[in-house]
Amino acid sequence: MVVVGLVIVSLALLSVYFRESSGGALHRLQSTGASVLHPFQVAAERAAQPFEDAVGWTGDVLGAKSENDKLQDEIDRLRQQLVQNQTAARQNAELRRLLRFRDGPTFPRDYAGVAARIIGRTPGQFEQQVVVAAGTNNGVGLNDPVVTAEGLIGKVTRVSRRSARVTLLTDETSAVSALDLKSNAAGIIRHGLSSGGSLVFDRVTKENVVHPGHVVITAGWRSGKLASIYPRGIPIGIVTSVGQLDTDIYKQIEVDPFADFSSLDSVLVLVAKDKKSSRR
């Protein structure tokens, strides 16, 4: 009898929570509960940190030599690119001034970063989501983009007073408008087919030129009053393979994300400085 009661209570919670808005009574109750649990989660996460660091350190040491060679090559390549970019940036600024170009919010100029530690994770088999220790009290809102130093990782999909749930790019519900930085080919970044951390650059038509090694960034489009929730220019990843079938109208492009989704530790939630102009 008691079990039946507990099952009915669970079903009632499920049903009401599912139907009510994000400002409903159960959502508020959950937000309060999450605030109460917050210190315990932070304590548990901090206690486990040395063990996670030890595992990460061992992996880093094992791969250090090959990583060093790779990074040296990359430094040489980036030095050359820097000179080219500085010239292009100067030219771009000059042309914008001449055209009186009206732009949408850009990253990082129009955004303030709210740094937050990761204090919880959802079961990885079902969803690729994490819980971060920043909420509405810190200015975080629904759909705010979330990044790390390496690049984009996702957006805020649920928010309480002191914590927020971030849906990662590797989740099957994620989709981001993206551009190939070199060829300007536009498409959508989605999760890869495997359960790992790879991504797919979808909806890129065959006439576009995309090669392995090209960098993919957020497109940050704007159309009238509507605009992408992600500002333009956040790095997403690098193209690792490109293929196409005669029967398919789009290219098959795999992208290796810059951010390492398996070892996320802390993130930066991008909060628009002028919420009114960027809220869509």
Next chain:
Amino acid sequence: MIVDAVKAGAVVFVAAVLQASVFAGIVVLGGTPDILLVTLVAIALLRGPMVGAFAGFFGGLLIDIAILETLGMTSLLLTLAGYWTGRYGETTASGRRYAPYLAIAAVTFLYLLGALALRFMLAEPAPARVVLLETFFQSLALNLLLMWPVYGIVRRLLPRREPASFAAEVAAHG
């Protein structure tokens, strides 16, 4: 009785916080251990279906709150898991040493199946291929590995009680 309930509640609370903050982030060959489920199975085997159902409901609610999950989803599944395990502990598993391992194997499978069905009904991501083919055996192996230390700790905190009602029933029939 009250001391027992407090101890069981504290164990479930610690397991839920650890699961949400630490264990859900541990991925070994694609599998993820579930220390809350393992702890729940241990408690239910040692204390029966009622305590198992309450522990499941409480633990599930904590997880739903901690990770901002749809309220009631995990608590529903864990209530049923706790009750079933408790019944198994009282009947078939009584006195068998392999019972915790068999129970966690069955509950891991049924829990994932239930979670898939529930998520599918709520139009949330329910990747059956990933859950049942790509990561199930790894998650099961991790839960089986966790069962040995967790069952030992829980048994120390909540020592097995002699089922008085069973003894009376056997005596009446005998």
